[in-house]
Amino acid sequence: MGKPNDLVQGTLDLLILRTLSPQPMHGWAIAKRIQLLSSEVLQVQQGSLYPALHRLEQQGWIEAKWAESETGRQAKFYSLTAAGRGQLEKETANWNRLSSAINLIVAEA
Amino acid sequence: MRWLMQLRMRIQILFRRGQAGARLDEELRFHLEQQIAENIAAGMSAEEARYAGLRSFGNPALLREQARATWSWTWLELLWRDVCYGMRSLKRSPGFSSIAILVMALGIGANVAMFTVVRSVLLKPLPFQEPDRLVRVFEHTNEEFSFNIVAGGVYDEWRKQSHSFSDLALLGEAQFNLTGDGGQLPEIVHGTDCTWNLFSTLGVKPALGRDFTAADDQRSANGTVVLSWGLWKRRFGGDPAILNQTIHLNTLNYTVIGVMPPWFVYPDAATQLWTPVYHDKPAQTMSSLQDHEFPVIGRLNPGVTAAQGSAELTVLVRRLHDQHRNLALISTAAAVSPLFEDIVGGVRKPLYVLLAATGCVLLIACLNLANLLVARAAARRKELAIRAALGVGRLRLLRERLMESFLLSAAGGTLGLLLAYGAVQWLVHTRQDMSRVEAIHIDGVVALFTVGLVVLCALFTGLIASGTGRDKELLASLQDSARGSRGGQAHTGLRRSLLAVEVGLTVVLLIAAGLLLKSYARLRSSDMGCDTENVLTMRLDLFGRRYGKPAQLVNFYTTLLEQVRAVPGVEAAGFVQAVPGQGYWGDNGFTIAEHPPLPQAQAQYAIFRYADPGYFAAMRIPILRGRSFQPDLKLDQAREVVVSKAFADTYFPGENPLGKHLRSGVTDVYTIVGVVGDTRYAVSEDPRPMQYYPLFEGAGVENNGTLVIRSSHDVEQLALPVQRIVQELDHDLPVSDVLTMDQLLGKSTLDTSFDATLLTAFAALSLLLAGVGLFGVLSYIVAQRTSEIGIRMALGAQREQVLWQVLLEGLRPALFGLAFGLAASVGAARLIRSMLYGTRPLDPAVFAAVAVALLLVAGLACMVPAWQASRLDPMRALRTE
Numbered sequence: 001m002g003k004p005n006d007l008v009q010g011t012l013d014l015l016i017l018r019t020l021s022p023q024p025m026h027g028w029a030i031a032k033r034i035q036l037l038s039s040e041v042l043q044v045q046q047g048s049l050y051p052a053l054h055r056l057e058q059q060g061w062i063e064a065k066w067a068e069s070e071t072g073r074q075a076k077f078y079s080l081t082a083a084g085r086g087q088l089e090k091e092t093a094n095w096n097r098l099s100s101a102i103n104l105i106v107a108e109a
Numbered sequence: 110m111r112w113l114m115q116l117r118m119r120i121q122i123l124f125r126r127g128q129a130g131a132r133l134d135e136e137l138r139f140h141l142e143q144q145i146a147e148n149i150a151a152g153m154s155a156e157e158a159r160y161a162g163l164r165s166f167g168n169p170a171l172l173r174e175q176a177r178a179t180w181s182w183t184w185l186e187l188l189w190r191d192v193c194y195g196m197r198s199l200k201r202s203p204g205f206s207s208i209a210i211l212v213m214a215l216g217i218g219a220n221v222a223m224f225t226v227v228r229s230v231l232l233k234p235l236p237f238q239e240p241d242r243l244v245r246v247f248e249h250t251n252e253e254f255s256f257n258i259v260a261g262g263v264y265d266e267w268r269k270q271s272h273s274f275s276d277l278a279l280l281g282e283a284q285f286n287l288t289g290d291g292g293q294l295p296e297i298v299h300g301t302d303c304t305w306n307l308f309s310t311l312g313v314k315p316a317l318g319r320d321f322t323a324a325d326d327q328r329s330a331n332g333t334v335v336l337s338w339g340l341w342k343r344r345f346g347g348d349p350a351i352l353n354q355t356i357h358l359n360t361l362n363y364t365v366i367g368v369m370p371p372w373f374v375y376p377d378a379a380t381q382l383w384t385p386v387y388h389d390k391p392a393q394t395m396s397s398l399q400d401h402e403f404p405v406i407g408r409l410n411p412g413v414t415a416a417q418g419s420a421e422l423t424v425l426v427r428r429l430h431d432q433h434r435n436l437a438l439i440s441t442a443a444a445v446s447p448l449f450e451d452i453v454g455g456v457r458k459p460l461y462v463l464l465a466a467t468g469c470v471l472l473i474a475c476l477n478l479a480n481l482l483v484a485r486a487a488a489r490r491k492e493l494a495i496r497a498a499l500g501v502g503r504l505r506l507l508r509e510r511l512m513e514s515f516l517l518s519a520a521g522g523t524l525g526l527l528l529a530y531g532a533v534q535w536l537v538h539t540r541q542d543m544s545r546v547e548a549i550h551i552d553g554v555v556a557l558f559t560v561g562l563v564v565l566c567a568l569f570t571g572l573i574a575s576g577t578g579r580d581k582e583l584l585a586s587l588q589d590s591a592r593g594s595r596g597g598q599a600h601t602g603l604r605r606s607l608l609a610v611e612v613g614l615t616v617v618l619l620i621a622a623g624l625l626l627k628s629y630a631r632l633r634s635s636d637m638g639c640d641t642e643n644v645l646t647m648r649l650d651l652f653g654r655r656y657g658k659p660a661q662l663v664n665f666y667t668t669l670l671e672q673v674r675a676v677p678g679v680e681a682a683g684f685v686q687a688v689p690g691q692g693y694w695g696d697n698g699f700t701i702a703e704h705p706p707l708p709q710a711q712a713q714y715a716i717f718r719y720a721d722p723g724y725f726a727a728m729r730i731p732i733l734r735g736r737s738f739q740p741d742l743k744l745d746q747a748r749e750v751v752v753s754k755a756f757a758d759t760y761f762p763g764e765n766p767l768g769k770h771l772r773s774g775v776t777d778v779y780t781i782v783g784v785v786g787d788t789r790y791a792v793s794e795d796p797r798p799m800q801y802y803p804l805f806e807g808a809g810v811e812n813n814g815t816l817v818i819r820s821s822h823d824v825e826q827l828a829l830p831v832q833r834i835v836q837e838l839d840h841d842l843p844v845s846d847v848l849t850m851d852q853l854l855g856k857s858t859l860d861t862s863f864d865a866t867l868l869t870a871f872a873a874l875s876l877l878l879a880g881v882g883l884f885g886v887l888s889y890i891v892a893q894r895t896s897e898i899g900i901r902m903a904l905g906a907q908r909e910q911v912l913w914q915v916l917l918e919g920l921r922p923a924l925f926g927l928a929f930g931l932a933a934s935v936g937a938a939r940l941i942r943s944m945l946y947g948t949r950p951l952d953p954a955v956f957a958a959v960a961v962a963l964l965l966v967a968g969l970a971c972m973v974p975a976w977q978a979s980r981l982d983p984m985r986a987l988r989t990e
Contacts, residue, residue, distance in 0.1 A: 027136060028143040046140060047172050054133075055179035058122075060114035066132075069139070071146070076136045083111040 012044065012052050013061075014095055017080065017088040020062060024079035026069060027053060053078060061087050119181045126186070133176055141166050195512040205485070206517065209478050213521025213566065215874060216474030218528030219467040221551075221559050225533050227464050229549040231453055236372060236548070238312025239408075244415055245451035246277065246405040248426060248440035256444055259405040261395035263426055263440065267405075270425050273418040277407040278303060278310040280376060281386060284813065285358040286650055287344070288841050295843040297650060298340065299379040300358075302386035308335075310408050311375060317341075318352045318367030325366075326385035328392055332363035333385060338371035340381040358384070360655070360841070374547050376404065398429060399438040399698075406448055419445035437712030438698065452544050459864045462941055466621065466871045469614045471562075473875045475570050476611045477882050480604050482514060482574035484889050507575050514571035515564075522563035526556070542859060573607070604886045609926040611882055615875040616930025616963055617937050622872035623955035624938060624948055625865035631947035632858050637689045638788030638796060640729035641850035643824045646688055648846045649835065650813040659807025663743055665838065666804055670721060672834045673818060678827055681819045683724030684804055688815050689788040690854045694718070699800070701760060702770035702778060715756055715798040716790060717773075719810050722803070725751070725785055727817050735767045735783035738803045747803040750779035756798035757784045771800065792857050793946050817850075824849060864944065876966055879926075883970040887919040891978045898978055899986025912979035919971030927963055931956065 019025065019033050030053075031044045056062045061084035069075035080088065122129055141162055148158035166172075177183065199206040234240045247256040248263060259267075259279065268277045280303040288295045301307075305321035314320060315335060325333045334356065336345070345351045355362050363384065374380070386403070387395055394400060409418050422443035430439040486493070493506060530551055537549050656662050666684055673682045687694045698714045700707060707713065722738040724730075734757075738749050750771050757766045771779045779802065787796035804810060818827055828847050835844055848856070855862070891898070898911060938950035948955075 026139065028140045031140075045167070046137070047167055047175060050133075050137065050140075050172060050176040051179050054176045058115070058118050058179060058181055060111040060118065063114065071143075073139065073142070074135070075139050076132065081111070081114065083114070 011095070012048055013056060014088075014091045015042070015044075016049075016052060016056060017061065017084060017091065020078055020080050021085070021088060024065070024067075024077040026075040026077050028075075030078070056084070060084075122180050123182050123185075126182075129180070130177070133173060137169060137172060137176075141169075191508055191512040192516065194509060195516045199513065199516060202485075205481060209481055209517045210520045210524065212474045212477055212878065213518055214524035214528055216467075216471035217518075217522045217525030217559065217562055217566065218532065219525075219871065220464075220471050220562060221525055221529035221555060222532035222536070223460070223464045223467045224558055225529065225551050225555050226536065226549055227460050228554065230543075230545045231457055231460060233548060235449055235452070240449065241447075242275075242409045242411070243311065243448035244407050244409060244418065244445045245448050246407050246418075246422065247444040247446070248401060249423075249442035249444050250401065250438060250440040254401070257401045257440065259403050260398050260401050260439075261390075261403065262398040263429060264403065264405055265396065266429055267422055267425055267443075271418075271421050273410055273413045273421045274407040275410050276306050276310040277405060278307040279386060279403045279405050280304070280307055281390075281403045282376075283384070283389065284650055285382065285384075286360070286841070286843055288357045288360065295841050296344075297648075297843045297845040298381045300382040300384060301376060301380045302389050303383050304387065305385055307375075307383065307406075308369075310406060312408075313369070313373055315367030316370040317349060318365070320367060321383075321385055326387045328388060330385070330388050332358070332361055332388060333366045334358065334363040335367040335369060335383045336365060337369055337381045338373070341368045358382075359650075372547075374545075377544075378541060378547050398433060399436055401438075401440075407445070415445045415447065419443055437707075438714070456544050456860075458941070459860065459944060462621070462944065463864065463867055463871075466618055466868055469618050470871050470875055470878075471566070473611050473614050473878050475566050476573075476607045477878050478514065478517065478566075479570040479573040480607050480882050480885065482510070482570060483604055483607075484885065486510070486574055487889070487893075510575040511567065511571035514574065515567035518563045518567040518570070521566075522559050526551075526559050529555075529559075540859075540863065573603075604889075605922040608879070608882055608886055608922040609929065611875075611879045612923050612926025612963065612967070613930035613933060615872070615879045616927055616959060617934050618868070618872040618875050619959040619963065620930075620934040620955060621937055621941060622865065622868040623959055624941065624945055624950065624952060625861070625868050627948045627952060627955055628944070628946040629858065629861045629865040632792055632861055633854070635789065635792055635947070637792070637854070638730060638786050639689055639850075641854065643820050643822060644728065644850040645818045645820070645824045645827055645831075646691075646815050646846070646848055646850060646853055647828070647831070647844050648813065648815050649842065649844060651839075651842065655839065656812055659744055659810070662810060662812060663805050663807040666721060669816070669834065669838060670723065672838075673816070673831055674723075676827060676830050676834070678820050678823075679818055679831075680821055681723060681727040683721050683727035683817050684814055685720040685724045685728075685801075685817065686718045686814045687790070688728065688817060688850070688853070689790065690792055690850075690857050691790070691815065693790050697773055697800075700772045702772050713760065715800050717800045717802060719804045719806075719814065720751075720801045721805065724801075724804075724817070727819050728788075729819075730788060731786040733784045733786060734765075735781075737783055738805070739782075740805075742803070743805045744807050747806040748777070748779050749782045749803055751783040751785055751801040752781055753785055753787050753796070753799040753801075755787050755796050756800060759798050773802075792854055861944075861946065876963070879963075880966045880970040883919055883923060883967055884973060886922075887915065887971050887974040888977075890918065891915060891974045894978075895981065895986045898981055899983045902981065902983040903987065908979040911981075912975050915975035915978045916968075916971050919975065920967060923963070923967035923971070927960060927967075930963075931960065934959075 015034050016030060019030050019037070025033065027046075027049055031046070031049055034042050034044050053062070057064055057078070060081060062078045063081050064076050064078050066074055067077050069077075144162040144165060145158045148161050149155060151158075153161060235243065237243060246259065246267070248259050249255050250257040261279070264277065264279045267274075271277070280301050283300045283302045285298050285300050286295055287298045303321075305323050305326035308314065308320050316338065318335070321333065321335065324330060336351070341347060341351065351365050352367070354365050356365060357363070369383075394402065407418065409415065422445065423441075426440050426443055430441050433439055497503065497506060533549060533551060537546055540546055651662065651665060656665060670682055670684060673679060693716065696714045696716045698712045700713065720738075722740045725732055725737050733754060735751075737751060738747065742749065752760075752766060752771075760766075761769065766781045766784060769781050771781065773779060785801070788799070789796050790799075804814075816831070818824065818831060820827055832844050832847070835842055846853075901911065902908075934956070935951065942950045
């Protein structure tokens with residue numbers, strides 16, 4: 001997978017933020033969770049996931065902490081920041097607007 | 110709050126980049142392990158699970174890169190990587206790098222040094238209050254003295270009557286014999302006689318003590334003096350208790366009332382103290398309308414222009430002129446020019462010429478560096494083409510190349526700044542005589558200038574060098590076999606034009622240097638009218654009560670000369686007010702008793718000197734007619750005068766001047782007893798009419814002058830014995846400026862020699878660079894065409910043919926450059942016309958010599974590669990690839 005296009009990238013950010021909203025998670029779990037919740041439809045490649053996580057962290061939407069994982073190994077857990085929650089709301093609203101608009105067009109055609 | 114987190118992230122990622130990298134690796138490894146663990150859970154064997162995990166994980170290096178790319182400061186990291194890469198590639202060719210750095214260091218260093226000087230001297234305003242309002246005021250006396258210094262009476266009238274100026278101040282040069290009470294050594298110090306308002310006109314206050322007041326500036330007042338910071342520190346140990354103490358100047362008492370701040374320099378750096386002029390000078394001098402003795406400065410009122418000020422002063426002096434029709438030397442007009450012009454006007458052109466020269470040197474250095482880089486690029490064409498083919502971005506390649514030239518320029522700039530520092534120190538040390546030399550400092554602006562220069566050079570060389578690597582050539586370079594000799598044709602074409610420009614600039618510099626050198630040679634060989642070899646000069650100043658009466662003076666001079674002549678090794682000795690080359694000093698008006706009286710409002714004046722009877726013999730100034738003074742005629746009986754040839758020719762055309770009488774002053778009548786050869790009062794000035802009056806007349810004799818001593822050899826050894834004689838005659842009498850005639854003349858031509866030497870050094874450097882450039886390009890072309898030349902030879906080309914062909918190829922850019930340089934020099938030479946002496950701007954000898962020298966160097970630089978080409982063994986050449 002090369003550089004994700006804007007739509008995919010924007011959507012991935014939304015997916016990650018949404019996945020993190022209930023509780024902190026490490027990267028692997030985020031990927032699994034997205035896969036699970038989407039009934040195996042969305043497969044997030046590592047090549048997109050980690051750059052996205054690091055970018056979100058740089059932007060201050062999420063923060064990271066090293067903690068013990070369920071297997072007892074140290075892992076990097078990401079959690080939403082207050083700003084990240086705001087961003088999630090904004091992006092969710094955005095997505096709803098966009099997807100209903102696309103739905104309208106697709107249904108019309 | 111979010112920006113705070115972002116800031117924290119940025120700082121973390123900047124300073125803990127290594128740690129962040131390790132964490133990223135750890136994070137990715139965790140992911141991989143989870144994948145493997147999942148695979149095992151799904152029932153795979155450990156090894157299978159591992160492979161499957163790695164497969165689905167993808168390229169870990171790429172993944173890492175992509176994640177890192179989202180971090181901030183990535184640009185910095187990339188920049189750092191480029192720097193490392195550039196350093197590595199420069200380290201691989203240390204010879205190239207060190208030469209390139211040295212070339213840039215010389216170029217940048219010279220420019221930074223000259224910029225420092227130009228900025229400090231010409232661009233910074235004077236350190237006085239509102240310097241724009243300060244002006245220098247001149248009298249326009251006649252055509253010969255159109256910017257004349259001012260007579261005391263005229264100054265007085267101007268100051269009282271003018272409304273354009275908030276103040277006018279008068280000053281004059283003065284020498285003081287500074288003696289102490291406690292047996293301190295006597296010392297000659299240069300000082301300035303000034304009106305009490307000099308400092309307030311400039312807007313400067315003493316750092317210690319008080320300024321002069323009008324009450325100090327009167328004949329009847331007690332003597333007061335303000336010291337320079339330097340003199341205060343040096344002679345009085347920087348002790349503030351010196352205030353209100355008395356020091357002895359010319360054996361008279363002066364009370365120290367103030368010390369000027371350390372940065373204050375006016376009128377020149379030699380000035381060490383200031384005293385009130387109306388106290389020091391006789392009232393007669395200060396009220397004279399005809400004795401033009403003093404420089405005058407003024408502060409214009411706000412809103413008044415120099416032209417308006419000048420017009421008002423003209424009206425005032427014109428009125429004086431009209432009121433005193435019987436006095437011939439009252440000026441008719443005034444002239445006002447900015448004080449800044451007055452101070453730096455003389456050095457502006459030479460400094461800008463030198464700055465332009467260093468600019469040329471830097472341009473040549475850049476062109477040379479670009480040339481070297483083009484050669485490197487050509488050698489690395491294949492490597493670069495392969496990298497480009499593998500997908501390295503063009504921008505990235507360009508950035509790498511620019512980084513290389515940037516690193517070279519930066520290293521050169523750093524070294525250059527050090528060189529400049531040394532150069533500026535040296536210049537300040539050697540050119541104490543230059544205006545505002547005390548203001549020269551390397552400061553922040555100069556450092557910024559250096560950085561700017563480095564960036565400019567880097568961009569210039571880098572862009573020239575990479576401008577050649579065209580994209581469409583990519584395939585061609587990959588296909589280009591060494592045998593296809595077209596290889597670097599575009600490159601060599603560019604290099605040839607760069608070379609032509611280099612040679613052209615070099616020619617301009619060489620010609621400018623040649624013209625200045627010739628001027629200097631002319632100056633030094635100008636006939637002073639006397640024999641300057643093995644002559645020692647020293648200045649004596651006889652001040653004070655001990656020499657108050659004419660008889661005392663005459664007695665002193667007679668004894669001194671007798672004793673000096675008796676010193677073993679002394680061939681002859683004499684005493685004169687000023688020897689040739691020591692300056693104009695003074696002139697006086699005279700009339701000729703045998704001639705009809707001059708019409709009213711006309712005057713005759715000529716330079717005058719006091720001399721002892723043995724002076725002409727000691728200096729070997731030929732006596733053309735008559736004789737020198739009679740040694741035994743003293744005081745009132747010494748009424749003889751000797752005139753110079755120019756004097757005789759001007760005032761006694763077709764007459765025998767001997768026996769005629771000169772009337773000088775009102776009553777004194779002198780008989781002309783001799784005519785002597787002409788001498789120059791300054792090296793660069795043609796001889797003027799001169800009259801010599803007898804030193805032994807005593808009355809009215811200036812009580813200072815130059816003792817000259819001639820020996821057959823090693824005249825400098827006589828300095829000490831003679832100084833000892835002076836010391837024994839009067840232990841409070843200091844001797845100054847002990848110089849041989851050659852040193853004295855060398856000192857007076859210092860600026861010409863300085864400009865000529867520097868310009869010659871720059872020109873020589875450029876010539877060397879151009880030669881190296883030619884050699885490099887031709888060697889490169891020959892190396893590129895080795896196999897072609899081999900084939901030609903195998904087909905029967907003669908070695909001489911090959912030699913000539915290569916030689917001509919190398920000489921062509923040199924010839925183009927020479928032609929272009931000669932044409933440009935015509936313009937450049939006109940610009941420096943005012944700096945030349947006795948040399949025409951289009952001096953054919955200089956132009957021809959430069960052309961020959963350049964062709965010689967170019968020929969030599971091209972001969973080596975050409976000869977190597979002609980010596981090629983065809984078989985070996987063909988096997989090279």
